[in-house]
Amino acid sequence: MKPKYFLHIFLFLSMVVVYGQTPTFQVTKGIDDRHFHDLNIELSDDGTNDFIVAGNLFDSGMQNYYPFLMRVDNAGNVMWFMDYMAPEMEKARCFDIVVHGDIIAMTGSADIQGIHKMFIAEFSSTSGVFFNSKYYDIVVPTFHARGLHIITTESGDLGPGYAVGGFASDQYPFSPGNSNFGFVVRTDAMLNPFWNTIVNTNVTGANIDFDMVNHVTETPTGFFLTGGATTLTTNSAIVQGVLAHKIDFSGNFIWDSSYVNVTADMNNLSVDAYYDTGTQKLFMLCNYEHTTYFGNTTIDDVTGVIDLTRSWVAIDTDNPDKYGFSIRNSVMNPNNLLISGYDRDETWVDDDGVTQNGQTNIFVYEFDMNTGVMQPPALQYLVPHIEPQPDEFNFWNIQMPVIYYPEITSLSSDMVNYYHVGYRTRNSVNFTEVELVKTKGDKMNDCENLDFSPNILALEYFAAVVLSNIDDVMSEPIFFFENPLPHNVYTCDPGIGVDEGELGLFRLFPNPTKDYLNVEISQTINSYKITDSLGRVLVQNVFQQGTPIDVSYLESSIYIIEFYAKKSLIATKKFIKY
Numbered sequence: 175m176k177p178k179y180f181l182h183i184f185l186f187l188s189m190v191v192v193y194g195q196t197p198t199f200q201v202t203k204g205i206d207d208r209h210f211h212d213l214n215i216e217l218s219d220d221g222t223n224d225f226i227v228a229g230n231l232f233d234s235g236m237q238n239y240y241p242f243l244m245r246v247d248n249a250g251n252v253m254w255f256m257d258y259m260a261p262e263m264e265k266a267r268c269f270d271i272v273v274h275g276d277i278i279a280m281t282g283s284a285d286i287q288g289i290h291k292m293f294i295a296e297f298s299s300t301s302g303v304f305f306n307s308k309y310y311d312i313v314v315p316t317f318h319a320r321g322l323h324i325i326t327t328e329s330g331d332l333g334p335g336y337a338v339g340g341f342a343s344d345q346y347p348f349s350p351g352n353s354n355f356g357f358v359v360r361t362d363a364m365l366n367p368f369w370n371t372i373v374n375t376n377v378t379g380a381n382i383d384f385d386m387v388n389h390v391t392e393t394p395t396g397f398f399l400t401g402g403a404t405t406l407t408t409n410s411a412i413v414q415g416v417l418a419h420k421i422d423f424s425g426n427f428i429w430d431s432s433y434v435n436v437t438a439d440m441n442n443l444s445v446d447a448y449y450d451t452g453t454q455k456l457f458m459l460c461n462y463e464h465t466t467y468f469g470n471t472t473i474d475d476v477t478g479v480i481d482l483t484r485s486w487v488a489i490d491t492d493n494p495d496k497y498g499f500s501i502r503n504s505v506m507n508p509n510n511l512l513i514s515g516y517d518r519d520e521t522w523v524d525d526d527g528v529t530q531n532g533q534t535n536i537f538v539y540e541f542d543m544n545t546g547v548m549q550p551p552a553l554q555y556l557v558p559h560i561e562p563q564p565d566e567f568n569f570w571n572i573q574m575p576v577i578y579y580p581e582i583t584s585l586s587s588d589m590v591n592y593y594h595v596g597y598r599t600r601n602s603v604n605f606t607e608v609e610l611v612k613t614k615g616d617k618m619n620d621c622e623n624l625d626f627s628p629n630i631l632a633l634e635y636f637a638a639v640v641l642s643n644i645d646d647v648m649s650e651p652i653f654f655f656e657n658p659l660p661h662n663v664y665t666c667d668p669g670i671g672v673d674e675g676e677l678g679l680f681r682l683f684p685n686p687t688k689d690y691l692n693v694e695i696s697q698t699i700n701s702y703k704i705t706d707s708l709g710r711v712l713v714q715n716v717f718q719q720g721t722p723i724d725v726s727y728l729e730s731s732i733y734i735i736e737f738y739a740k741k742s743l744i745a746t747k748k749f750i751k752y
Contacts, residue, residue, distance in 0.1 A: 198591075198614060199250040200555065202598050202664040204607035207234045209562045213608055214580040215595040216273045218299055223248040223586045225593050226278055226299065227608060228271040231257055231659075234605065236565050241268035242659070243278060243302050248586065250610060255661055256302040258295075258654040262286065266293065266654070267320075270580060272336070273299055274326045281321030281338045284309050284652060290318040292340055292357075294365050295654055304656055308365040308649040312342040312357050313372065315648075319343075319357070322388045322578060327360070329392060330423030335362040337397060339387035341577065342372075347566040348577065356387035356401055356417070359647055360425060370647035371425040375404045375640050377412060384414035384441070385640075388579055391447040391456065393475045396422040398456055400444035402577075403432045405638035414441035415638040416460050418471070420478060427642045429478030433635040435462050435487070445579035448501045448511065449475065450543070455484070457511055457543060459501035462487060466518075468498035470511060470546065471633060480635075486546030488539075488628035495519050496537060497569075500583045503543075505590065505615040510540045510549050514583040514594060518570050522556055523686075523750060527707075527732050528601075530558045534569060536582065536596040536609070538617045539626065552626040553617050557609050559599045590615060600664070607664075682735070686750035690722035691735070699737045699744055707732055725751055 204210075209232040218224040227244040245253040260266055264285040271280045278297045283290040286309060295307035312319035319342040328334045338359045345352040356373035374385050384402040391398040398420050405415040413434060420428040435442050440463040447458045456473040469487030473480050490496055495518035504510035517535040524530050535557055540549040561568055567578050584593045596609040681694040702723065704713040712728070717737065725733075728751045737745045 198612050198618070200609070200611045200665065201250040202600070202607050202609055203244070203252065204603070204605070204662045204664065205231065205659065206662070207605055208232065209234070209236060209606040210597065210608040211239070211562070211565065211606065212267070212269055212567065212578070212580060213582070213595045213597070214268075214271055215582060215584045215593055216271050217584045217587060217593070218245070219273045219275055220299070221587055223588060223591070224253065225584055226271060226273055227595055227610065228268050228278075228280060229608070230267050232562070232565070236562050239265060239267060241266055241280065241282065243271070243280075243297060245299070245302065246610060248591065248612070250612065252661065252663075254302050255659045256656040257659055258304065258656055260284065260307075260652055260654045262652045269321060269578065270323045272324050272326055276300055277305065279324055279326070279336055281324040281340070283318070283320040286652075289316060290320060290346055292319040292321040292338065292359070293652065294321070294324065294336060294338060294361065296365070297656075302656055304654045306365060307652045307654055309652055310359060310367060311648045312340075312359070312370065313355055313645065317342045317344055318346045318348075322386075323390050325390050325392060327392055329397075332360065332368050332423070333362060335360065335368070336365070337390050337392070339390040339399060339401070341386035341401075350382050350384055350414070352383060354383040354385050356385050356399070358387060358390060358397060358399065358421065358425065365649065367647045367649050369425040370645045371421055371642050372645045373399060373401075373417070373419060373640060373642045375638070377404050377406060380404055380412050382412045384443070386577060387417065388577065389444075389446050391449055393449045393456065395475060396420055396428055398447055398449070398475070400447055400458060402443040403638050403640045405432070405434055407434060408436075408636065414443055416442055416444045416458075416471070417640060418444060418458060418473060418478075419640050419642060421642060425644050430640045431473055431478045431480055432638040432640045433480075434638055435460075436634045436636060437462070437487070437631070444471070445499060446501045448503060450503065455481065457501060459498045459513060461497050466494045466496065467628075468496060468513065468515065469633060470501070470513075470541065470543070472543075482633060484544050485633040486541075487631050487633055488541070488546065488548075489631060490626060490628045493517065493520070499579045500581055502583070502585065504540050504549075505585065505592075506540070507549065509543055511543045512538065512540050512583070512592075514538045516569065516582070516596070517554060520554070520556065524556075530556070532557050532559050533561045534559055534597050536594050536611060537626065538583070538592070538594065538613070540617075546630040548628060548630070551617065554626060555594075555596070555611055557596060557598045558601065559597045559606065561597075562606050592617065682747050682749060686752045687725060688752055689724070689726040691725055691749060692722050693717075693737075695737070695745070697739065697744060699739050701738045703736045703738070704728075705734045705736075725749075
């Protein structure tokens with residue numbers, strides 16, 4: 175475990191872009207005594223800008239669980255909310271979904287007579303009603319297998335269907351010491367399997383096995399696979415390397431560019447990829463253990479050659495526990511990459527002066543895809559949360575999550591809004607709720623945020639060797655039935671509750687501060703007033719544009735600052751003086 179770092183919180187009064195759409199939101203959905211886990215988010219496919227949230231609901235002891243689906247409109251209202259059970263199995267667990275037309279396709283694992291089988295299940299996107307499902311034998315019938323990522327595809331001559339990536343193991347629960355294999359299964363639209371590709375390494379004498387596929391990205395020439403690959407370091411130590419593997423639309427090997435980052439002397443892996451049609455490049459999101467940082471590796475889709483001039487790593491020396499989960503192009507700038515993920519362990523003081531701890535806080539950052547230069551604003555949404563125990567897919571049980579990186583960010587069909595999914599554990603309860611955040615293209619929200627300024631370094635690596643081959647796969651039908659669920663709804667505390675719609679640009683920084691407050695605002699303001707937590711006015715002064723506000727004489731505490739244009743109140747914000 176790495177030490178906790180107390181980072182200064184940076185509270186924004188949002189930079190708002192008016193699109194004439196429904197406003198941004200940050201809202202919490204909860205069920206008493208149930209834990210939300212394995213959360214995914216996908217846009218609906220019907221032009222409504224509704225979105226689907228998927229995952230699992232655990233009991234209070236984290237022992238029993240059921241998959242769930244929730245449809246939410248673009249104002250944050252739940253349209254329907256279902257969990258699912260199947261008579262043929264003891265347990266089923268959802269790890270990913272994809273939405274196409276009026277169908278939600280889910281993958282994960284189903285416990286069939288004590289063996290965890292990869293499954294695909296289809297549900298109505300308009301009502302949540304179950305349609306169809308099958309489970310699959312991977313490697314051999316006695317192996318445990320889980321689907322971690324599912325996509326729709328019409329590739330090659332096989333017609334429409336699905337491709338699912340995941341891992342199979344000879345033991346349960348998963349352990350890096352088992353015999354583990356990555357796989358990709360291609361099915362038709364009726365869930366019948368066409369082929370199964372096994373992805374594996376062959377390290378002589380290895381007693382640790384990290385082989386897995388956690389994401390499948392379709393390109394014009396085949397499927398690009400990310401995940402983990404067992405390999406040796408230059409000191410002959412066994413580590414988890416980055417999987418960068420390409421197969422064609424029939425499941426056959428094309429090229430392999432898997433590697434180990436030489437600056438990470440422990441485990442590292444790839445978790446997602448974005449294919450850019452203009453450059454015909456793959457932009458692969460990777461996490462590197464040691465200090466723990468993430469980065470982008472750019473690969474030519476046709477040749478598999480790594481472009482080192484466009485590959486980089488981002489290191490946050492103040493708080494190294496950041497893990498990238500999703501990578502895509504930015505709606506603000508087509509030359510930028512948007513990377514979202516979770517911060518493993520954050521500590522801050524909230525607006526009420528209470529120290530909070532937030533595991534699995536959402537961050538949303540942008541980088542120039544060619545240089546890796548950070549593009550502001552870099553935001554993290556501060557939400558109190560402690561990951562529930564015990565669970566084999568707990569994100570932070572070990573230093574790096576070695577398996578599972580769900581989709582936590584989706585883009586609206588109008589290319590304006592981002593939707594993000596995370597977790598909240600409120601002070602008054604001890605169970606995990608789902609946190610939904612909608613932001614405009616500038617990524618701003620109304621709640622507490624954290625500033626971020628990483629160091630960008632060049633990628634240095636040595637190659638790992640990954641093999642793949644076609645294997646048999648068998649399938650059998652299973653049946654789910656749905657159960658509507660009631661739920662609770664909460665909204666975040668946006669601080670002082672000022673109407674921000676007319677502010678345009680407003681920044682107050684640094685916050686917390688020791689000496690001065692800098693103010694950036696697009697409107698004309700004439701004066702400001704500072705009050706303490708009891709409402710006593712401490713300062714009333716003329717505001718001079720471009721001149722920092724001196725607060726060095728104030729005692730360490732939380733204060734409220736108000737800005738005025740003539741006699742009209744323009745903005746109110748809290749700040750911390752330390």
